[in-house]
Amino acid sequence: MNNVPKKYEHAVIAVDVVIFTVEEGKLKTLLIKMKKSPYEKSWAMPGGLVGGGESVDDAAKRHLQDKTGVKNIFLEQLYTFGEVDRDPFGRVVSVAYFALIPSAGIKLKTTADYQDVAWFDIKKIPPLAYDHQKILDYAWRRLRAKLGYTNIVCNLLPDEFTLSQLQNAYELILDKKIDKRNFRKKILSLGLVKKIGKKTKDAHRPAEIFAFNEKKLINVKFF
Amino acid sequence: MNNVPKKYEHAVIAVDVVIFTVEEGKLKTLLIKMKKSPYEKSWAMPGGLVGGGESVDDAAKRHLQDKTGVKNIFLEQLYTFGEVDRDPFGRVVSVAYFALIPSAGIKLKTTADYQDVAWFDIKKIPPLAYDHQKILDYAWRRLRAKLGYTNIVCNLLPDEFTLSQLQNAYELILDKKIDKRNFRKKILSLGLVKKIGKKTKDAHRPAEIFAFNEKKLINVKFF
DNA sequence: TCAAAAGTGTTCGCAATACACCCATGC
DNA sequence: GCATGGGTGTATTGCGAACACTTTTGA
Numbered sequence A, B: 001m002n003n004v005p006k007k008y009e010h011a012v013i014a015v016d017v018v019i020f021t022v023e024e025g026k027l028k029t030l031l032i033k034m035k036k037s038p039y040e041k042s043w044a045m046p047g048g049l050v051g052g053g054e055s056v057d058d059a060a061k062r063h064l065q066d067k068t069g070v071k072n073i074f075l076e077q078l079y080t081f082g083e084v085d086r087d088p089f090g091r092v093v094s095v096a097y098f099a100l101i102p103s104a105g106i107k108l109k110t111t112a113d114y115q116d117v118a119w120f121d122i123k124k125i126p127p128l129a130y131d132h133q134k135i136l137d138y139a140w141r142r143l144r145a146k147l148g149y150t151n152i153v154c155n156l157l158p159d160e161f162t163l164s165q166l167q168n169a170y171e172l173i174l175d176k177k178i179d180k181r182n183f184r185k186k187i188l189s190l191g192l193v194k195k196i197g198k199k200t201k202d203a204h205r206p207a208e209i210f211a212f213n214e215k216k217l218i219n220v221k222f223f
Numbered sequence C: 001t002c003a004a005a006a007g008t009g010t011t012c013g014c015a016a017t018a019c020a021c022c023c024a025t026g027c
Numbered sequence D: 001g002c003a004t005g006g007g008t009g010t011a012t013t014g015c016g017a018a019c020a021c022t023t024t025t026g027a
Helices: A056-068 A132-149 A163-174 A180-190 B056-068 B132-147 B163-174 B180-190
Strands: A012-023 A026-033 A047-049 A074-081 A092-101 A116-121 A193-199 A208-212 B012-023 B026-033 B047-049 B074-081 B092-101 B116-121 B193-199 B208-212
Touching: A012 A056, A012 A132, A012 A163, A026 A056, A026 A163, A047 A056, A056 A074, A056 A092, A074 A132, A074 B074, A092 A132, A132 A163, A163 A180, A163 A208, B012 B056, B012 B132, B012 B163, B026 B056, B026 B163, B047 B056, B056 B074, B056 B092, B074 B132, B092 B132, B132 B163, B163 B180, B163 B208
Parallel strands: A012 A092, B012 B092
Antiparallel strands: A012 A026, A012 A047, A026 A116, A074 A092, A193 A208, B012 B026, B012 B047, B026 B116, B074 B092, B193 B208
């Protein structure tokens, strides 16, 4: 423990949101490019201060929506980072969240506060500001863990999907290959998905299309 | 609850610590009795504000030590509670922690701020102030979950213990009976404990005494 | 007819579960 | 000698892991 805390110097509360999606067969996360020194060349997670009139959860929703324009997506608190010197601008305690967006076409919004917004392959992340690499690692780890005992993956896929797409999402998050037959056996035995009686049309053998029976988070033993 | 929060009225950061121990064959948690209205008859988790010069983790350690006098015990962040109206005294965002104390003889310290401090059987908790019942439920759930994939239980037992004591700790936390033979088989096959060559002496058949091979937190598949 | 992805079963080994009786001690 | 908790083994079952070939389509 360090010296006696100063009594009236209060910390400020912020949120940071790690946003994941699956796109082009990659697991991606959304980053914004900062303007302010000393981080004017750095990318960072979207986020910002918590207002006096909003709950911390609401602040996270608000910042998330500012960048993506999307409402009603999966959002869960991760961890609170409270080191004294984590932000060079002053004492900021940050509550980190992670969000999942169904793959596909979101038009990103750059605001005046940032130089840029973009999706990055989780395997090719540029240097990040603050302790954001730590936050990202933490988020990925949590996502991986939750894959094992919930149906959380349904928040990353479109309403209709093939089993191969589903398996691909698992493989990206777990960062390893899964046996196709075992995967299908498992998924089907869990009863999480149902055939909707449609098939894909492309240059290959048509694939059965599925949908989730349940989109709200439930516990399910996957591994 | 009270009036509308103004835009630039910053929240204050506090910590709350759920402290568990095993004593007299019960899982217990430490509560303090408050003095301030409207909670002057209520019990609550120990906690308090985060100082400007200390990290949030350090604040948790400090408040924990103030009540128990113990250092170097297991302490882990749980969750951050950020609802606007959770505290009638003003906007307080609370980072909850949970701590584990090896059973046995800690002399509790009442400070001037509180009426009383005491251990409560987790199955007989009085009405709690704020959202503290929610925090306690959350902490117990986390403890239960971690029992399944870590050696966390070693933070609740004395250095030397019998397998029956160990099993008892598992049963209290999981709130269910475990088969004795299966439990012993599992524990021994995990290699977490070793015989130290001593036996208990009481009115019954002497029991083999064990110690943990490893006291730092490691991942272990228990269930 | 070829390339590309879809789809499909069986075997094996291990780990989880269920289950009941004898043992050592102090009183 | 009895009450109390300590200590032990086996049989069954279900689940995870490994493994390769055939099918369907569009180009």
